[in-house]
Amino acid sequence: MLEALTLYQLVASAAILAVAYFVRGIAGFGSGLIAVPLLAFVLPFPLVVPLMIMLDYLASLSQGMSNREDVRWKEIVPLIPFSLIGVLIAMLFLTQADALVLIKALGGFIIFYGLFTLSGFSPKAGAARAWGVLAGLTGGIIGTLFGTGGPFYVSYFSARGLDKAAFRATLTTMFLMDGVWRLVGYAVSGRFTADFLVMVAACLPIMVLFMYIGGHVHTRLSQAAFERGICVLLIGSGMALLLK
Numbered sequence: 001m002l003e004a005l006t007l008y009q010l011v012a013s014a015a016i017l018a019v020a021y022f023v024r025g026i027a028g029f030g031s032g033l034i035a036v037p038l039l040a041f042v043l044p045f046p047l048v049v050p051l052m053i054m055l056d057y058l059a060s061l062s063q064g065m066s067n068r069e070d071v072r073w074k075e076i077v078p079l080i081p082f083s084l085i086g087v088l089i090a091m092l093f094l095t096q097a098d099a100l101v102l103i104k105a106l107g108g109f110i111i112f113y114g115l116f117t118l119s120g121f122s123p124k125a126g127a128a129r130a131w132g133v134l135a136g137l138t139g140g141i142i143g144t145l146f147g148t149g150g151p152f153y154v155s156y157f158s159a160r161g162l163d164k165a166a167f168r169a170t171l172t173t174m175f176l177m178d179g180v181w182r183l184v185g186y187a188v189s190g191r192f193t194a195d196f197l198v199m200v201a202a203c204l205p206i207m208v209l210f211m212y213i214g215g216h217v218h219t220r221l222s223q224a225a226f227e228r229g230i231c232v233l234l235i236g237s238g239m240a241l242l243l244k
Helices: 005-025 031-039 046-065 073-094 097-116 130-148 152-158 163-186 194-215 223-243
Strands: none
Touching: 005 046, 005 194, 031 046, 031 097, 031 130, 031 152, 031 223, 046 097, 046 130, 046 163, 046 194, 073 130, 073 152, 073 163, 097 130, 097 223, 130 163, 130 223, 152 163, 152 194
16 A cells, blocks of 8 residues: 555655644644545545544554543543444445545535634533533544544533543543544444555554654644634635535
């Protein structure tokens, strides 16, 4: 698989992954949101999503192991069954959907998310756990189709009013729980070939290095300015995907 890629594809993919995991190192999430739409310009889309699902799972595993005492399991458990249902729905859809349709849908979703975030809307703390049904279902569906289900979990845990440490640890653990279903689904569908696993291994050093760098960078940008910059990038890439 690596041998079939051009030098441009290799260099561009490495640069995109570096930026995505640098951002994840700073913010704790967001690698899939950044990498998936950008990688869709240089790699086949059926390869991009399972690649990012695998890499993000490994990233979550490395982050989650060091923050176990801050995990709020009572916030996670209600989401799990609905996340699994969402993954099953998405896998059924993948067996029938055309790659170009998925790319257009991804572009629309990325633009919507970017505009929604730029709007400044923030859910009030103390939201009912019943919202976990919607968060789990949509996170499972969108995460499996596009490798970017994180925004739904981010919004839900923010609405539950978790403090910073608990939010980060609980979100990462939810990514781990949710990621298991996705990995199993893609494995059963035959996406994880030996060539694919070699490609994942080749990407791991980039992921580890730039997550580490991002985790040790103290940016002068405010959180709001940082998020606005990411949203502008997402909207631009989403519009380009719709025109692809």
